[in-house]
Amino acid sequence: MKWLELVQVAGATLVSAVTVVVLYSLGVRLTAIAGDVSERKPAWLRPLAYVCFALCGLAVLFGLYLIIPYFSK
Template sequence: MIDWLAFLSVLVASIVGACGVVFLFSIGLRFVGSDVRWRRPFGVLAFVLCGLLIVYGLYLIIPALHR
């Protein structure tokens, strides 16, 4: 029997996570490529947050990392 509530929660978490990574990456590209000097650190911060989200997703996927 399929647990539809668990399936729905995984689906929503996947969509939100993917949209978050894409959003942070695009904001990082926009800010790093800007001529305004104060935006560059925010672009780098967006890239760092994007990388942290990816590492956290890998941590959740690989069971050997969280026994």
């Protein structure tokens, strides 16, 4: 029985999905804060949000890179 592979798949799924969701959620959160009408807020909030989105996109691209045999072989 391929229990090891099963665990591997479960682990990989968990890690990649959580990475994507956490990064994207942070991005959404930061955009939300940046959009708030408040008198004092740091100017780096919005750029940081974009960094989160970008990292999220990179994570996805890296995943694709791993999966498409054309690149990884």
